[in-house]
Structure formats: structure tokens, C-alpha cells
Amino acid sequence: MEKEFTAQPVVDSATAPFPGVNGKSRTNQRDASMNLLSKLYYKYKKILKVIRLFLVIAGPGIIVMVADNDAGGITTYTATGAKYGFHLIWFLILLGPVAYYVQEMTVRLGAVTKRGHAEAIFHAFGSFWGWFSLLDLVLLNWLTMITEFIGMTAALGIFGVPRVATVIIASVMMGTMVIQGRYWTWEKAAMVFCVLNLIYIPAAFMIHPPVRQILQGCLIPQLPPGGFTNELFFFLMANIGTTIAPWMIFFQQSAVVDKSLQEKDITGGKVDTAIGAFFTVVVAAFCVILTGTLLPGQNIYDAASAAAKFMGISKQLGTFLAIGLFDAGFLGAICISLASSWAFGEVFGWAHSLNNKVKEAPWFYAYYFFGIFLAGTVVLIPRAPLVLITLFVQVIAVTLLPAALVFLILLLNNEETMGRYKNSLFQNIANITIVTVLIIVSSLYGISALFPNILK
Amino acid sequence: MILEFFKNTVSTVRSINQKYAQPQIKMTRMVKFSLLSLRLYLIFLVGILVYRFITMLR
Numbered sequence: 001m002e003k004e005f006t007a008q009p010v011v012d013s014a015t016a017p018f019p020g021v022n023g024k025s026r027t028n029q030r031d032a033s034m035n036l037l038s039k040l041y042y043k044y045k046k047i048l049k050v051i052r053l054f055l056v057i058a059g060p061g062i063i064v065m066v067a068d069n070d071a072g073g074i075t076t077y078t079a080t081g082a083k084y085g086f087h088l089i090w091f092l093i094l095l096g097p098v099a100y101y102v103q104e105m106t107v108r109l110g111a112v113t114k115r116g117h118a119e120a121i122f123h124a125f126g127s128f129w130g131w132f133s134l135l136d137l138v139l140l141n142w143l144t145m146i147t148e149f150i151g152m153t154a155a156l157g158i159f160g161v162p163r164v165a166t167v168i169i170a171s172v173m174m175g176t177m178v179i180q181g182r183y184w185t186w187e188k189a190a191m192v193f194c195v196l197n198l199i200y201i202p203a204a205f206m207i208h209p210p211v212r213q214i215l216q217g218c219l220i221p222q223l224p225p226g227g228f229t230n231e232l233f234f235f236l237m238a239n240i241g242t243t244i245a246p247w248m249i250f251f252q253q254s255a256v257v258d259k260s261l262q263e264k265d266i267t268g269g270k271v272d273t274a275i276g277a278f279f280t281v282v283v284a285a286f287c288v289i290l291t292g293t294l295l296p297g298q299n300i301y302d303a304a305s306a307a308a309k310f311m312g313i314s315k316q317l318g319t320f321l322a323i324g325l326f327d328a329g330f331l332g333a334i335c336i337s338l339a340s341s342w343a344f345g346e347v348f349g350w351a352h353s354l355n356n357k358v359k360e361a362p363w364f365y366a367y368y369f370f371g372i373f374l375a376g377t378v379v380l381i382p383r384a385p386l387v388l389i390t391l392f393v394q395v396i397a398v399t400l401l402p403a404a405l406v407f408l409i410l411l412l413n414n415e416e417t418m419g420r421y422k423n424s425l426f427q428n429i430a431n432i433t434i435v436t437v438l439i440i441v442s443s444l445y446g447i448s449a450l451f452p453n454i455l456k
Numbered sequence: 457m458i459l460e461f462f463k464n465t466v467s468t469v470r471s472i473n474q475k476y477a478q479p480q481i482k483m484t485r486m487v488k489f490s491l492l493s494l495r496l497y498l499i500f501l502v503g504i505l506v507y508r509f510i511t512m513l514r
Contacts, residue, residue, distance in 0.1 A: 122472070122475075122476040123476065123480050124479060124480050124481040125481060125491070126476055126478065126479040127473045127476040127477065129491075130472075130476055347472060348468060348472070395505070398501065399498065399501055402494065402497060403494055403498075406490050406493075406494055409490075410481065410486070410490055411481070413486075414481055416482065446501075447504065450504065450505070450508045451508070
């Protein structure tokens, strides 16, 4: 009753034929507008607080997802665009949620257990699976690092920069980023390189691509002319293979732990990962648009040759693509080298945080620099079997990816450690389906790398 | 000095093996099945790699 009595005058003042004539109704009107203003201000402050909080949490997800478009990834996308035009953009869009669902699990696992993926495997499954994962990761990361250096040297080679100079420049930049002894500084520097990865977007707008055809390629699932061939299957496998790499799982979980994200930050971490997945797909699609528009029907074997061809069309465009390739290789290299260092630090019990100074965590940083040195040196060896190394990456990845993914799902279903953050039924259905498809496809991709004639 | 480094490494590896000797995850049927499948999968892959290596040498 009392509620009805107090509410009545406000309604009256709003519907009165001469509002404001009555002094009481004027006061009520002013109160109502003040009330509305204060509510709006409160909402504005609340949204601002959420955005600020998100900016603090954001980082690992965006970095890992954008770094997923590494030198190998950019090569795959440019080759796909040149070969099949815009017909497979819809397929790339589908890969965004796939990457998100897998990486989101690492956010929960890291925030709840406070363990990196390597340590979590040792702890849960014992030393046999632990050593298998760690040593496989180290070998795979080293080989992948070499491919990143190949990408970087090829990109700057377009400008006439010698390979030695590129390796030195990249190594010094990678060293400078970590040597500050602050995770925050490293993360923000990495974010700058993530923004640079978007260079493919303005490059695509410069060439005025056929928007209608692109929209058709984005929205209507279709097969390219010629139908489903073995070659198309190989390209689809390659694109799926670049979506999830083992280092991504180890990197993001360790980054979440190093950043000290808590259970309350999981939602923010998920949003961070989703935004990253969105940008991965956008960059991939724009790479396809670039080569699909300018180099249709051509066979592209590496992104650097695509950049060189673009140079012939427009110097500015070629420069954009070369810078993008260098950036992609660099982002991949910084994340991969850290993933290995974190994994070793966790298992061996070394101090292994980017918040530690070099003196405080000497082994962690020594391993980091040793990894860079070893990968950079291989690229400089004359007549090094770089093509064989690239093939080897695909094969070794096949041995580690299924194990890392299966461990991830088993760990996320462990109620004792995950509590209410364990996988729900829907998450299990989605994740088990994704992981099964990823394992089958990556295995076929690895086998096709071993036996190239199998798909011909 | 190098010998000491290797000795330290070996003792560190031993202590890691002791620390993680027992898997901490509850060994449900699902976990056992997954680990067995992984073992079989890896044996299959190693078999393929060895086969490829031998055929390459020939």
C-alpha cells in the first residue's frame, strides 16, 4: 500500500495537463530527471569499470590467437587465396570458434590450478607422459622457431636486408622485450605487434576487392570450381592444422599463470580469447582476399614469394605484405620461445616468471635466449635443409597435438581440481567433437607430409 | 665443471621423477581408455615414421 502511495505523484506529474504549474509536481519532475541522470552516470561508471578491468585481464588470449597467424599460417592463407579465391573464406570463419573452444579451456585450467600445461601434465599423469610432452614440445617449438626465422628473413630479404642482420635484429628485439623484468611490459609490447598484424586489412582495402564475391564467399558455404579434390582436401587440412598448434595450449596456460589471473577473471579471460579468435579469422580472411584478388589461380609456396609478386604490382602493397610476414614470424617466435621456457621452468622448479629480473631467474632467461640463438643459427647455416625442417614440423606436431588435447579434456573433467569450473555437458560435447576432428585431420596432414603422393 | 653440470641435471631429473612418480588424476575408465588410446596412436605413428625412414634409405 505504501508503495502505491509514494509512486502516485510521479505518475501524475508526468501525465498532468499543465506540468509544472503545481510546485510539488515540478520538484518530482526534477527528482525524476536527477534520478535518471544518476542512474545513467552509475551505469556509465560501471561500464567504464568493466572495460578497465577487461583491459587489465586482456592479453594472453589476444596474443596467442594473433600469434597463431604466424609465418606458416600466413603462407597457408595466401596460398589458399591464390589457389581457390574467395571460395573458402566461410571455412576459415568456422575455424574461429574451434580455436576459441580449445584455448578457452587453458584459461580455466590455468586460473584454477595455477599450473602451466607442462606442470599440470606431470602432476596429473605422472612423469612418463610429462617427459614425453615436455621433450616433444621442446623439439617441436625449436623446429617451429626455425620456420618463424625463415619467414622473418624472407620478409626482410625483399628489402635487401641480409639474413644475418634480420636474425640479429629479431633476436635483439626479442631479448629487449623480456629483459625488463615485467610481464606487463612484455605483454603490452606484444600487443603492439598484434596490432601490426592487422596490416593486411588496409592492404586489402587498397586494392578495391570485389565486395559482392567476398560476401558470397563469407556467407555461403561452397566448394571451389572442380569440386572436392585431393588437393582441396590437403588445403583444408593445412588450414585446420594452422588453427591449433601445441605451443598455443602451453603458452596461454602459462601466460594465465604468470599473469596471476584468478578464478574471478575467467570470464574476462574468455572474452579476451574470443576477441583474439575474431582477429585471427579476420586476418586470415584478409590474406585470402589479397591473394584471391591479385594472384588468382597461381600456386604460392611461401608468403615471401607472394609479397615479392605484390611488389611488382604495387611497391606499397608488397611492403605491407612483407612487414606483415615479418611481424607474423616475430609474434610466433616470441610466443613459442616463451612457451618452452615457461614449460621447462615449471617442471624443473626454476623461477620462471617474466616478472623476475634476469638475476632472479637466470635459467629461465638462459633457456629463452638459448632457444632463440639455436633457431636463428640454423637459418644462417648455408644449404640447411629448411624445406625438410618445415615438413618435420608438421610430422612432430602430429605426435604432440593429440596428446596435449586429450590431456586438456581429461584435466578439464577432473572435478577434484576444477570444481565448478569443470567442463559442462555442452562443453564436453563441443570440445570432444572438435578434438576428435582435429586429431584425425592433423594426423592425415602429418601422414600426407610423410607420403606426399598419398593425396595425388 | 661439465661433469658437475651433468651430475646436477641427472639428480634434478631423478627428483622430478620421484616427485611425479604417482599420477594424481583419478584413474577412471575414461582416463584409462584415453591413455591407452594415446599409447596405441603413438606406437602407430612411430611405426609409420620408422617405415618411412627405412623406405627412404632404400
